Amino acid sequence: MNQLPYVRSKGRLAILAVCFFFLYAPMLLLVVYSFNASQLAAWERFSLHWYNVLFHDDAMISAVTLSLTIAALSATSAVVLGTIAAVVIVRFGRFRGSTGFAFMLTAPLVMPDVITGLSLLLLFVAMGNAFGWPGDRGMVTIWLAHVTFCTAYVAVVINSRLRELDRSIEEAAMDLGATPLKVFFVITVPMILPAIVTGWLLAFTLSLDDLVIASFVTGPGSTTLPMAIFATVRRGINPEINALASLILLVVGVVGFIAWRFMAHEEKQRQRDIQRARAGH
Template sequence: MNTLPAIRSPWRTAILTLCFCFLYAPMLLLVVYSFNSSPLVTVWEHFSVHWYRVLFHDDAMIDAVTLSLTIAALAATMAVVLGTIAAVVIVRFGRFRGSTGFAFMLTAPLVMPDVITGLSLLLLFVAMANTLGWPGDRGMLTIWLAHVTFCTAYVSVVINARLRELDHSIEEAAMDLGATPLKVFFVITVPMIAPAIVTGWLLAFTLSLDDLVIASFVTGPGATTLPMAIFATVRRGVNPEINALASLILFVVGIVGFIAWRLMANEEKKRLRDIQKATRG
């Protein structure tokens, strides 16, 4: 059957260009003005890296960046562990008593407003401190616990979808050959869902790094995350130093995203080649 070639409509090109401009033009403008020597973010004087030098000498902002990156990495790692376990329980254990309630409670943070989540976690930490004496003060630990709480839900959804697409015959064949369920999980299942694990980790890392509302509820005076520091600075007026910081974050996130995309693309190509070889064999 003959197939007609796709017609490149000028309207399609115009809409696509408009969407890309809407998404990326503000980021491009932010990067351009980060090299502006003027203290006014809307007035261009001449090219300069002055605000990058100011940023690297701002100890408070550097501490906020370090704290946020540390919390985001730790929260994403723990969320991947808990989210993977939860997804395996939901997909592989089938129906069991309380499975519906477990699935509902796991996905509840996805639809829960951040204000409600932050307030409930604050009340929980206060009650625990009054009853058990722990945590003694709110800071990095409480922020990490709060971020793990809502990031686990996102990770479990990503890995859940991947687990439902897997071919169970490979795992069953391994167990028929004598492999234990634990060995099958780490040797066969985990490599097969590795792209979903990486995706879930990156998603959890981004959500944790971006969180402002929940962190504002559960933190104390000794811990200030990057979104909190930026929000406090912007309330007093837009500082060109923030443009420099945001440009560096965009640069780093772009590199990490590109590397992750290449690794997952190569893994998918390898998986398709293995499937083709198995089919031909």
């Protein structure tokens, strides 16, 4: 009987190891083959040739730049709109149409990408015929489309954080004469900052990863990174894509680690502030 906890612990570790292997072994294999000198799947020798090819591929660099720009703009816009929407849902209480507002806000979460892309394409075409804008589809239309579905994800993340906050601090600030707008920017925003950062990173990743919706709302001359990768891979194995994916994994890993450290620090600081406040009472 004394060995039962030990056996359970070994079983958990084994399951965890299998899950991590299943998730990260393909990525590790991709990174390894990005240093393969051969263009075939068989290993030949270690080489940085495909990284050199990548850095001299103007079309791929252009696609990376376009995708990063759209992802950053989409994530920033989605954070602003998602925060406003979450505040309306959580802090404004029940109002006429609140249920419909909440439903329509979260609808993009369950809407198939094909339906979303097609509906946005028809919208942009109708707007172009009626108002003359947008004149052509490209970066702006992709940005608007990404903001549409990224806002829903950001709103859900910030919504859950807002519901956990202790409103007594905000109420105390307003009792001391602070305006609601000042309370929001001075007190509420710092308290939900980890959720804002998480929402921004989530929206950035979703925008950078999108292929289906961007394919509907883009036009000639505006090729995003997923579209370029998809078109290249359809023609066969290309180690240049392995090199590009390895660099993306590196950047995402570094950014994710920094964001995790920042959120962990903010959470510890919040816990310390709560303990001080309780000790003061």
